Amino acid sequence: MDSKQIYLRFLNLIHALDGSANAPTMDLDAKKLLEVIAVRHASEKPLTVTDAMALSAIASPATIHRKLDQLRELGMIDTVFEGKNRRTKYLVPTPMAHDYFKQLGNVMKQALVEA
Template sequence: MTTPKRPADIYLRFLQLAEALRGLPSLPSLDPLEERILAIVARAGQDEQRLSVRDLMGKKELGSPATLHSRLTSMREKGWIMLSDTEDTRRKQIELTQAALMHFDKLSRCLVQAAKQN
């Protein structure tokens, strides 16, 4: 393999390594909107912010409430997210599953590996 000559080469190598993860048996794949939702849930968790279904549905850039509801249902069935109760039983908190956290750990290792190859 040739040595990366530009900073973009690190990112492109990361994409290549991350794509290889998709071929491994783990969680079912996500569509692009589900990937955006997953990133929002992950960032909220990283920032120790609570993210309810209602909060997510308030993000108009993600589409209609019906679309988001179907995507959340799909993501739960695929094992990426879980909904937990809050003080108000009508509101559900969105959280990553342990399997989703492990997926982010793998992506992180891909990023570190791509940077080391520079």
């Protein structure tokens, strides 16, 4: 199986995962925002709410604000304070988001194994 077929198999498995009963319902903007939040958090450079609002490559500030609310309501992100600074909120993925990424990782492994 060539790289294109592996990737298409991966996409097919992701779509099946997204359609399952236990998968959170997120649109592409929310997924992209969640990915950025998780990558920044994993690299120990968490995004602030203000930083997220400036991610114009994803969406407008108003849309990002709605997506942050959606991700919080889904239980995928949380806001936390660091240290004594109570004015700056940092966005962090929740255990539910970590489980979601684990499922995606398992789908990636499956696509590679079946190649």
